[in-house]
Amino acid sequence: xxxxxxxxxxxxxxxxxxxxEAERLTALDSPIGDADHGSNLHRGxxxxxxxxxxxxxxxxxxxxxxxxRQLISTVGGASGPLYGTLLRRTxxxxxxxxxxxxxxxxxxxxxxxxxxxTLGGAAPGDKTMIDALVPAVDALGESFTAARTAAEExxxxxxxxxxxxxxxxxxxxxxxxxxxxxxxxxxxxxxxLTEAAGE
Amino acid sequence: MSDEQLVGIVLVSHSAAVAASxxxxxxxLAGGGPVVPVAPAGGTEGGGLGTSSxxxxxxxxxxxxGAGVAVLTDLGSAVLTVKALLAEGDELPEPTRLVDAPFVEGAVAxxxxxxTGADLxxxxxxxxxAYTYRKV
Numbered sequence: 001x002x003x004x005x006x007x008x009x010x011x012x013x014x015x016x017x018x019x020x021e022a023e024r025l026t027a028l029d030s031p032i033g034d035a036d037h038g039s040n041l042h043r044g045x046x047x048x049x050x051x052x053x054x055x056x057x058x059x060x061x062x063x064x065x066x067x068x069r070q071l072i073s074t075v076g077g078a079s080g081p082l083y084g085t086l087l088r089r090t091x092x093x094x095x096x097x098x099x100x101x102x103x104x105x106x107x108x109x110x111x112x113x114x115x116x117x118t119l120g121g122a123a124p125g126d127k128t129m130i131d132a133l134v135p136a137v138d139a140l141g142e143s144f145t146a147a148r149t150a151a152e153e154x155x156x157x158x159x160x161x162x163x164x165x166x167x168x169x170x171x172x173x174x175x176x177x178x179x180x181x182x183x184x185x186x187x188x189x190x191x192x193l194t195e196a197a198g199e
Numbered sequence: 200m201s202d203e204q205l206v207g208i209v210l211v212s213h214s215a216a217v218a219a220s221x222x223x224x225x226x227x228l229a230g231g232g233p234v235v236p237v238a239p240a241g242g243t244e245g246g247g248l249g250t251s252s253x254x255x256x257x258x259x260x261x262x263x264x265g266a267g268v269a270v271l272t273d274l275g276s277a278v279l280t281v282k283a284l285l286a287e288g289d290e291l292p293e294p295t296r297l298v299d300a301p302f303v304e305g306a307v308a309x310x311x312x313x314x315t316g317a318d319l320x321x322x323x324x325x326x327x328x329a330y331t332y333r334k335v
Contacts, residue, residue: 036249072283076249078276081283088287119282167275 001099006196007063008052014192015045021188028181032168036077037181044075044083060100064091078166079182082116082129083189089115106140113137120165127161127168127175129182136190144194151190155183206313206322207236207262207292210306211255211272211281213248215241221303225310232314236262250276252283256290263292267319269309270295271326273302294319300326 018025018041026038047070057063068088071080090112094100100108113133122128132154139150158180166182168175208225212218218241226237238258243249259268268291272278281297284290296319298305305326312325 034248040249069287072280072287073252076243076247076251076276078279080250080252081276081279085283085286119279119286 001101002060002105003099004056004058004060004063007060008056009196010193011045011048011052011063011067013195014189015049017188017192017195018042018045018185021185025181025185028179028184032163032171032175032178033181034077034167037079037185040075040077040079041083041185044071044080047071047074059094059096059098060105061091061094061096064088064094067091078120079129079185082120082182083185085119086112086116086133088112102144103141106137109140110137122165125161126165127158127163127180127183128165129180129186131155131158131161131180132183132186132190136186143199144197145199148187148191148194148199151187155179155187158183204266204316205233205235205264206266206309206317206319207238207259207264207268208306208309208313208322209255209258209262209268209270210237210239210241210302211250211258211270211277212239212241212302213250213273213275213277215239215246217241217273221306224303225306228307229310229314233316235310235313236264237310238262250280252280252290255281255284259291259295268292268295269298269313269319269322269326271298271300271302271305271309296323298323298326299330301329304329304332 022038022042029035029037048067051070064087068084072084090108093108093111122130124134132151135154136147136151139146163169163175210218210222218239222237222239238261240254240258244251270281308329309322309326312322
């Protein structure tokens with residue numbers, strides 16, 4: 001079973017990898033975006049870690065809803081409401097339970113991903129974070145490691161796609177040949193989950 | 200028409216200058232009549248380009264007179280942030296609506312309509328209708 005401490009480790013591990021990879025995310029965001037994805041997410045996850053340290057919630061759902069709220073209010077770009085909605089909706093789906101099973105997490109995360117698709121209007125193949133998240137959720141039933149691999153492969157697979165959502169979509173065919181920064185950061189989030197599980 | 204019955208308007212742009220200028224333009228074109236509460240929420244709290252949920256929530260609270268708040272946005276994160284705040288439930292006055300409208304034309308239509316004492320649904324309809332005005 002997964003407790004609140006597991007979910008705090010997930011957020012801390014993600015914040016650490018966003019810190020390490022911020023420059024790479026911004027570099028990916030510079031040819032097809034507005035070159036702020038790394039710095040925006042870094043600001044957001046720094047706020048998440050600070051909020052979790054200040055008032056550590058006692059339930060998995062509480063950790064994720066607090067984290068989501070911090071991302072919505074601090075990121076400043078589209079990734080804020082998108083990641084914020086992902087975590088908040090996942091947290092709400094987990095409810096007040098003190099511990100949840102891996103299966104419950106997978107189910108809640110699917111509800112979170114569905115909410116992101118509704119909010120942003122993106123579907124798989126649109127060259128967005130969804131291209132990493134959907135395969136990750138599908139693989140989560142197998143293992144955390146499988147989810148991590150699926151997310152990383154999903155992110156790499158965005159390279160030949162043409163963007164149909166967000167600022168990159170204005171570039172049309174010029175968006176082809178660049179790995180999507182949002183799918184890349186989504187893979188970091190899933191890798192953080194795997195790290196929290198100690199796999 | 201008392202001030203209490205006017206719908207409030209919030210204008211959210213990635214740029215503080217754009218939000219403030221469109222607010223000024225819309226109020227200027229609304230002419231006489233009751234002064235509609237209009238608040239810009241542009242850029243990030245640090246003064247950069249982007250969207251701040253704190254600025255949006257503060258702007259919405261500042262224009263709330265009890266008749267509802269219409270929020271108009273430019274694009275991308277502005278739209279998504281307002282939607283996320285609405286989903287949150289308790290961040291914006293009740294009722295607040297994200298109005299699907301062109302930013303400049305919709306803002307003028309919304310402010311002019313609100314200045315007649317129209318309700319939130321009428322303000323929303325007028326702003327949305329601005330999409331149908333073809334320029335060529």
